[in-house]
Amino acid sequence: MIFDFGFALSIMPLLAKAALTTIFATICGFALAMIVGLAAAVARRYGGRGLALAVRFTAEFIRSTPLLVQIFFLFFLAPKIGITLPPLVAGILALGLHYGAYLAEVYRSGFEAVPKGQWEAAKALGLNRWLTLRLVVLRQAIQPIVPAMGNYFIAMFKETPLLSAIAVIELMASAKLIAAETFRYVEPVTLVGIFFLLMSAAGALLTRYAEQRLQIPR
Amino acid sequence: MSGSYLSQLLHGLAVTAEITAFAAVLATLLAVIGGVGLASPNFLLRGVSRFYVEIFRGTSLLVQLFWIYYVLPSFGLSLDPFAAGVAAIALNSGAYGAEAVRGAISALPRGQWEAAKALGLPRRVTLHKVILPQACIFLLPQWGNFLIESMKATAVVSFISIMDLSFVGYQINARTFDTITVYGLVLLIYFAFSQIIVVPARAAERRYRLRGIQTASRAERAA
Numbered sequence: 001m002i003f004d005f006g007f008a009l010s011i012m013p014l015l016a017k018a019a020l021t022t023i024f025a026t027i028c029g030f031a032l033a034m035i036v037g038l039a040a041a042v043a044r045r046y047g048g049r050g051l052a053l054a055v056r057f058t059a060e061f062i063r064s065t066p067l068l069v070q071i072f073f074l075f076f077l078a079p080k081i082g083i084t085l086p087p088l089v090a091g092i093l094a095l096g097l098h099y100g101a102y103l104a105e106v107y108r109s110g111f112e113a114v115p116k117g118q119w120e121a122a123k124a125l126g127l128n129r130w131l132t133l134r135l136v137v138l139r140q141a142i143q144p145i146v147p148a149m150g151n152y153f154i155a156m157f158k159e160t161p162l163l164s165a166i167a168v169i170e171l172m173a174s175a176k177l178i179a180a181e182t183f184r185y186v187e188p189v190t191l192v193g194i195f196f197l198l199m200s201a202a203g204a205l206l207t208r209y210a211e212q213r214l215q216i217p218r
Numbered sequence: 219m220s221g222s223y224l225s226q227l228l229h230g231l232a233v234t235a236e237i238t239a240f241a242a243v244l245a246t247l248l249a250v251i252g253g254v255g256l257a258s259p260n261f262l263l264r265g266v267s268r269f270y271v272e273i274f275r276g277t278s279l280l281v282q283l284f285w286i287y288y289v290l291p292s293f294g295l296s297l298d299p300f301a302a303g304v305a306a307i308a309l310n311s312g313a314y315g316a317e318a319v320r321g322a323i324s325a326l327p328r329g330q331w332e333a334a335k336a337l338g339l340p341r342r343v344t345l346h347k348v349i350l351p352q353a354c355i356f357l358l359p360q361w362g363n364f365l366i367e368s369m370k371a372t373a374v375v376s377f378i379s380i381m382d383l384s385f386v387g388y389q390i391n392a393r394t395f396d397t398i399t400v401y402g403l404v405l406l407i408y409f410a411f412s413q414i415i416v417v418p419a420r421a422a423e424r425r426y427r428l429r430g431i432q433t434a435s436r437a438e439r440a441a
Contacts, residue, residue, distance in 0.1 A: 002292055064366060064412035065405045066373035069384050072391070073401040080397055161280040165377070172280055185288035193285060197276040 008187040011178050015191055018174030025092055025170060026157045032096025033156070034149075037103025042133070044104065045111055055104075062101035068162050070094050075166045091163035099156050106148045110141035143214045150207025154200050161192075171195065223390055223403060230386030231407055237300070237382065238369045238415075241307040245368055246361075248312025253319020253353075254345065267316065274313035280374050282306045287378050303375035311368040318360055322353035355426050362419030366412045383407060 040059055044052045062070070071094040078085040085093070114137050122132035164173035175188035255267030274282065283306040286297060297305065326349060334344035376385035387404035391397055 061405075061409055064370075065408040066370040066384065068373040068376070069387065069401065069404055069408065072384075072388060073397070073405065076391055076395075076397040076401065158278040161278050162374070164280075172278070172284070176284075179288065185284070186292050189281065189284050189289050193277045193281045196278050196281060197273070200276040 003186055003190065004184070007182075007184060008191060011188055011191070014178060015171060015174055015188065015195070018169055018171045019195060021088070021168065022157075022160050022170040025088065025095065025160050025163060025168070026153070028092045029095030029099065029160075030153050030156055032092065033099035033103050033152075036096055036100025037107055040100060040104035041107035041111065044108065046129075046133075059101040059104050062098055067094065067098045067159055068165060070098055071162060071166060087163070087166045087168045091160075091166060091168050095156055095159070095163075099152055102152055103149070106145050106152065107141065109148075110145040111137065113144050114140045140216065143216050146211045146214055147207060150203065150210065153207070154203040157199060157203065158196060223396075223400060226386055226390060227383060227403055227407060230381060230383035231411065233381055234369070234372050234383040235411070237303055237307065237372045237375060237380070238365075238411075240304045241311065241372065242365050242368050244304065244308035245311035245315055245364075248308060249315025249319050249364075250350070252312060252316025253323060254350075256316060256320035257323040270309075271313045271316050274310050275317070279306065279310045279371055280377060282310055283374055283377065299375070299378045299380050302378060303372070303380055306374070307368060307371045311364065311371060314367075315364055318357060318364070319353065322356040323349060325356065326352055358419070358423045358426055362416045362423070365415045365419060369412060369415060370408070 040055050043055045047055070071091060074094045074097075075085065075087065075090040078090060118136055118140065119132060122136045127135065160170055161172035163170050164176065167173070169177070171192050175192045178188045179185045252267050252271060255263045256271065258264050258267070283302065286306050287299065287302040290297065290302075330348055330352070331344060334348050339348070372382060373384040375382050376388065379385070383404060387400055391400045394400065
């Protein structure tokens with residue numbers, strides 16, 4: 001028998017523990033990416049021309065280079081400038097910055113979906129720029145971008161195994177450790193694959209649910 | 219000092235470029251075959267394509283690489299690191315591409331199929347001469363990004379000790395701790411490479427978009 005079910009069952013608790021780290025990194029990374037992406041999109045649209053250009057180039061640069069290299073860069077750079085980052089924190093920062101650059105584009109498409117008249121109407125009602133952005137524009141800009149957000153959330157989730165490169169004991173690292181101790185790769189790696197498959201499917205369902213919940217009544 | 223880094227890093231770049239080239243060609247082929255399969259009326263073909271796409275889009279690239287490199291030998295198929303790396307990236311990118319090809323095929327007006335049928339063209343000829351050429355023009359703008367995503371994905375091969383750009387950078391950094399210079403250079407090289415990839419893709423897009431617009435406006439006039 002190539003796939004040993006007894007062995008697979010015995011390593012489940014270890015993998016389950018590591019899965020928590022994977023999920024934690026994804027949630028924190030995505031929360032950060034949502035903030036970074038929003039800041040970048042707002043800076044590009046409502047900041048000055050210089051700021052907009054700088055943000056645009058930085059985002060393009062981040063999107064055109066591999067996440068793995070960015071993870072290493074952040075991890076090794078931090079101690080150079082006098083900050084000790086635990087691997088998990090460095091990994092979450094890298095995930096957040098990388099996906100923030102993608103989410104900036106998503107927010108941008110959301111902003112473009114809000115008609116100019118909404119700004120003008122808010123101004124006529126005496127709302128200032130910040131209140132308009134917060135109460136009027138964001139609310140309408142977010143609903144149509146939920147599906148794209150969901151896709152990036154799932155994509156980020158599937159890239160968390162890269163954190164094993166800086167010794168974060170997430171799922172993939174845990175599977176590798178088990179394999180190194182027992183010389184069995186089939187069960188741990190296959191189980192990790194199945195876990196990702198199930199979680200991706202769950203993520204897709206969750207996205208559809210969120211999309212329906214956020215429907216703006218007209 | 220940084221001059222000697224550069225020559226080592228460029229050796230790494232050559233490996234990255236080689237893997238990107240093989241993987242990109244294979245991924246494009248897989249995307250077209252998979253996409254045609256997904257849009258096929260044949261139940262079996264559609265099922266097999268759907269299975270391939272869901273498996274490779276639903277799991278993580280690194281997991282796929284490890285599965286191909288470490289687990290497949292248990293089933294009697296041993297690949298060397300280079301072949302395993304190319305296979306993992308091609309299969310992964312190909313699955314994403316297949317979904318895009320399927321989208322392009324189904325976005326074409328039904329009239330294209332019906333007109334071909336009225337002309338007595340068999341399905342295969344319709345696909346080759348009518349549907350795919352139009353789907354390709356539709357897909358060109360995405361193709362540049364598709365190639366960049368495949369190129370970026372090649373960084374994972376350093377996990378199985380292939381001396382690509384990422385791995386060489388990692389080694390130099392481990393030896394010198396000159397992090398800012400080393401990783402700054404690595405990132406710049408990746409960025410330059412992505413720009414080189416994207417230029418021909420954008421040029422092709424400009425060239426063919428004109429024709430696409432012409433055909434579209436002609437169709438509108440006819441309607």
